[in-house]
Amino acid sequence: MQPARLAAYDLACRRGDRLLFRGLGFELHQGDVLQLAGPNGIGKSSLMRILAGLLRPYNGHVEHDGTRALADERPALDPHQPLGEALAFWRQIDRAGQSGGDEARADFGLEDLLDVPVRYLSTGQRKRAALARLAASGARIWLLDEPLNGLDTHWGASTQAAIEAHRALGGIAVIASHQPLQLQSLRMLSLLEHLP
Amino acid sequence: MSALWTIFRRDLTLLLMGAPGRGGALLPLLFFLAVAMLYPFAVGPDARLLARTGAGVIWVAALLAAILPLDRLVEPDLEAGFFDQWALRGIAEEGVIALRIVAHWLSFGVPLMLAAPLSAGLLNLDGAQLWTVEVGLLLGTPGLAAIGVTIAALTAGLRAGAALGGLLAIPLTVPLLIFGAGSLQPGGEGGLLLLAASSLAALAIAPFAAGGAIRAGRE
Numbered sequence: 478m479q480p481a482r483l484a485a486y487d488l489a490c491r492r493g494d495r496l497l498f499r500g501l502g503f504e505l506h507q508g509d510v511l512q513l514a515g516p517n518g519i520g521k522s523s524l525m526r527i528l529a530g531l532l533r534p535y536n537g538h539v540e541h542d543g544t545r546a547l548a549d550e551r552p553a554l555d556p557h558q559p560l561g562e563a564l565a566f567w568r569q570i571d572r573a574g575q576s577g578g579d580e581a582r583a584d585f586g587l588e589d590l591l592d593v594p595v596r597y598l599s600t601g602q603r604k605r606a607a608l609a610r611l612a613a614s615g616a617r618i619w620l621l622d623e624p625l626n627g628l629d630t631h632w633g634a635s636t637q638a639a640i641e642a643h644r645a646l647g648g649i650a651v652i653a654s655h656q657p658l659q660l661q662s663l664r665m666l667s668l669l670e671h672l673p
Numbered sequence: 674m675s676a677l678w679t680i681f682r683r684d685l686t687l688l689l690m691g692a693p694g695r696g697g698a699l700l701p702l703l704f705f706l707a708v709a710m711l712y713p714f715a716v717g718p719d720a721r722l723l724a725r726t727g728a729g730v731i732w733v734a735a736l737l738a739a740i741l742p743l744d745r746l747v748e749p750d751l752e753a754g755f756f757d758q759w760a761l762r763g764i765a766e767e768g769v770i771a772l773r774i775v776a777h778w779l780s781f782g783v784p785l786m787l788a789a790p791l792s793a794g795l796l797n798l799d800g801a802q803l804w805t806v807e808v809g810l811l812l813g814t815p816g817l818a819a820i821g822v823t824i825a826a827l828t829a830g831l832r833a834g835a836a837l838g839g840l841l842a843i844p845l846t847v848p849l850l851i852f853g854a855g856s857l858q859p860g861g862e863g864g865l866l867l868l869a870a871s872s873l874a875a876l877a878i879a880p881f882a883a884g885g886a887i888r889a890g891r892e
Contacts, residue, residue, distance in 0.1 A: 570764075
């Protein structure tokens with residue numbers, strides 16, 4: 478397994494003319510899981526996008542070793558396609574093995590939904606599909622924006638189990654979530670401490 | 674490479690076959706034929722007048738047909754998060770856009786060229802004129818596709834982006850229209866060269882302009 482690392486140094490984020498947070502930094506190594514906490518609108522999703530490299534920070538920088546994968550509220554699955562084909566599209570791009578994909582689909586209970594067009598899936602089912610894609614991508618760094626939103630207790634627990642398994646294999650996860658997580662050695666970062 | 678090939682296959686399937694809410698290659702094609710069909714009704718069946726002005730009408734119809742699918746070229750994928758996921762995998766926006774221009778051209782430029790003989794019949798163009806129209810479309814439609822995808826990327830995510838896109842596309846495509854229709858005038862063969870030049874310029878700029886627009890849209 479290649480080493481994985483995700484570090485943020487002195488990050489600040491500005492949206493419009495409002496500074497959301499500043500002076501935010503952390504360093505994550507293999508097997509670290511970080512939960513981002515804070516009320517709505519404090520910039521958790523923006524921080525997630527900065528960590529993913531999709532948004533430029535106003536200040537500071539992000540370093541990473543290992544590939545990153547993001548699961549946010551947009552599943553990036555073609556609405557008209559059956560779920561199986563929509564996931565297969567990403568499996569081809571990720572060049573992930575068939576077995577990894579099957580395993581992820583089983584972990585998130587998607588086998589019975591593979592023939593269902595994505596637009597007929599419920600919010601929770603779509604979320605599970607996005608998480609399955611992330612798990613199958615083989616990325617070392619998972620960025621999860623509200624992964625438990627829309628999931629019932631059972632699948633919420635399964636998702637946490639998947640994160641735990643990823644951690645045990647030396648992966649890194651950053652989770653923005655309002656809900657308490659039952660994960661071992663979970664680090665917390667409250668964005669309230671980094672208000673400007 | 675295989676990732677780009679997978680993306681291209683998806684683009685082509687979506688743009689050719691369409692999907693619920695996305696339409697396919699058929700809509701611009703029917704629109705193109707409808708304009709050619711309506712024109713003789715509007716100006717009357719004077720064969721000489723039609724032959725003189727028909728080629729220009731084909732070009733106007735082609736331009737309008739290119740505008741028709743603008744709102745589904747980039748917007749749905751941006752909305753669904755596809756571009757973000759590609760960016761995370763290190764696939765540059767420019768590459769995706771270049772592929773999309775090719776797919777868009779295949780799904781609207783080529784059908785238009787196939788439909789041009791039918792339009793030419795409706796507009797009483799002779800064989801030589803039809804040949805010039807076909808060559809002109811071959812040279813000009815790649816430029817139309819490039820401008821279309823660029824505009825689509827620029828207006829994606831905006832409210833009323835579709836209407837705005839149409840308005841923005843018209844002035845940018847005017848050179849293609851002038852050179853394309855101009856090449857049909859007696860002694861206008863040079864127009865084809867200028868048409869090819871405009872098309873190449875649009876093709877060269879488009880991936881970078883559209884890629885930049887998508888990245889700027891994330892801020």
